Amino acid sequence: MTIHNTIKRAFVAMSVAAAALMAAGSAQAALLNGGFETGDFTDWTTSGTTSVVGIDTSGSPTASTVSPVEGNYQAKLVTEGTSAGNLAAFLGVDLASLEGLASGTTTDGSAIKQTVNAKAGQTLKFSYYFNGNDYLGFDDYGFFTVGNGANLLSSIALVGDYNDSGYKDVEYTFLADGLYTLGFGVANTNDTQLDSILYIDGVAVVPEPAAVAGLLAIGALGAGAIKRKRRANLA
Ligand SMILES: [Ca+2]
Ligand SMILES: [Ca+2]
Structure with a gap:
């Protein structure tokens, strides 16, 4: 019994240490x-x-020349990838939330992800280029995920048959502090033929947390000033 408790205590201590390390x-x-x-x-x-x-x-078939928007390299994701179920599981989202972004059944796709600690008020910024290599009826699409939420970037329905989006900038502001898995992906719809491409570059979370604290402080000052102004108007 003593040995059992000792092991138990050691295990609890290890778990606490692991949790502290993870935090x-x-x-x-x-x-x-x-x-x-x-x-x-x-x-x-x-x-x-x-x-x-x-x-x-x-x-x-458009054979576009796609240049990185930042530095010398960009990420390239091709629709010919892993099964739709694996893609959703990899990103930690429901397959239904991915399929809701396009018209049809998602068949396969590819994705990248990274987990970041973000503060409320920080903004995720990135650029994407969707090279659509299919035609309607086969609504291939590019998307990004924040936590378990999926957001459409582009699709055959949006750019037209065999067409490109060009490089576009996206901003997404975090509303709450948290550990977020950020994902970028591209998928085939209704069959696994004619692969489209999603390029991603310049992914950043801005500004740095110290700057956010500063902005929030300025915001609070600003709100105070507005309140004082309203009172002054009433007086
Ligand atoms: Ca780059
Ligand atoms: Ca396709």
Whole structure:
């Protein structure tokens, strides 16, 4: 019984230590290698067909020249990847929430992800380029996920048959502090033919937390000033 309790206590102590380590790790989880300038997926996790490329001309049939918007490298995700179920599980979202972004049944796709510790008021910024290589009836789509929420970036329905979005900038502001898994993905719809491509570059979470605290303080001052103004108007 004593031995049993000793083991139990040791196990509890180890668990507490592990939890403390994990908390320390998550507190420092800033977004890393958001521009893919290491030339690879260091700090990211990938699923399906993904690569880090320079200037790319592999899109077909439009054969667009797609240049990184930041530095010399960009991420390239191709719809020919892992099964729809695996894709959703990899990103931690319901398959239904992915399928809600396009018209039809998601068949397969590819994605990358990274978990970051974000503060309320911080903004996720990135750029994407959707190279659509299919036609309607086969609504391939590119998307990003924040936690378990999926958001459409582009699709065949949006760009038209065999068309491109060009590089577009996106901003998403976090409403609450938290540890978020950020994902970027592209998927085939209704069949696994004619693969579309999603390029991602310049992923960043801004501003730095210290700056957010400063902004919030300024915001509070601003609100106080407005209140004083209203009172002055009433008087
Ligand atoms: Ca880059
Ligand atoms: Ca397709």
